[in-house]
Amino acid sequence: MNWVAANWYIHHLKGHVSLVFVTDNESRVHTYSSEINTTSCKLTVLDLPGFLQMYYPTLTTAKLLFDSLDVSLRSIQSKDHNLPELSKSENPSESLDSYIMPSAPSIGHVYPEYLPESALAAGLRSGQFLKGILHVSRFRPTTEATVALTDASAVKHQPELKEALAARSEIMIHGLQNRNRAVDGDVVVVRLLPRVHWKTVSSDISAQENCELMCILH
Structure with missing residues (x-):
């Protein structure tokens, strides 16, 4: 109308x-x-x-869904941040530290910006980032999702992460904020939260909040 x-x-x-x-x-x-x-x-x-x-x-889920769609549209329309490319001679782990990580959304946005491909590549090579496919919970789609890892080979350089991921191939993501606009079936890149924020596996999977999403690849 x-x-x-x-x-x-x-x-x-x-x-x-x-x-x-x-x-x-x-x-x-x-x-x-x-x-x-x-x-x-x-x-x-x-x-x-x-x-x-x-x-x-009282429809907080509808509000969150609108915010997610609105931010996605704004993200498509806006230009990507131009961050410097990493040279082959640089140490990926050290170079990644120079980037401003999207730990909080910028003013006027609900979700953090996605990282550029150069930062994602560096993070994956160093093992700080992990790649996988997002699967949203059928029963709690607004709060629970998992990332089935497809490539975690780089964690061999980080004994702590290698040990943590040895017995599992999925990582829990709790909440829409950490999911960062990704939907079921997306190929994503995630970063584990600090270990102090990790939760043990239990019957109450809603308590899991182990990583945050950096970018949607597909």
């Missing part, structure tokens, strides 16, 4: 029914709202976050 149709309906119904006009254009929210104030119509103009907050404040 466009703005003209919304106005037609509100006048046709002679004010007996209130209408809500939802748009994803923030500038139109202000423009249309000012027009409503001058015509005293029973018509409310909201963007989608405002609509969810006003009419469905």
Whole structure:
């Protein structure tokens, strides 16, 4: 329904029914709202976050889903960060330390930015990053997912990680924030959280939160 149709309906119904006009254009929210104030119509103009907050404040999952989709679209439209390429003579582990890791989203974003290919390659070579396929839980899709590792050969250079991954080929990711916009079936690159944040395997898998996602490859 466009703005003209919304106005037609509100006048046709002679004010007996209130209408809500939802748009994803923030500038139109202000423009249309000012027009409503001058015509005293029973018509409310909201963007989608405002609509969810006003009419469905308890649907936190819907809000998180919207934030995820919105950030994904913004990410596609924005340019990737231009970080320096790594030369073959550099030590991948040392070079990776010079990158600003996406531990927190930038201002105005919900999720951290993905790392460029050069940083991913360095992280995979050094064993700091791991590659695998994301599988989202059928029963708790908004909170639980696992990454089935497809290449963890580089961890042989890190005895601590090699020992930790010796008995398992999957890593738990808890929460949408750590999943960083990835969906079921994506080939992803992940980084393990510090060991102090690791959880032991138990029947309550919702307590697992062992890694965060760096990038979606496919």
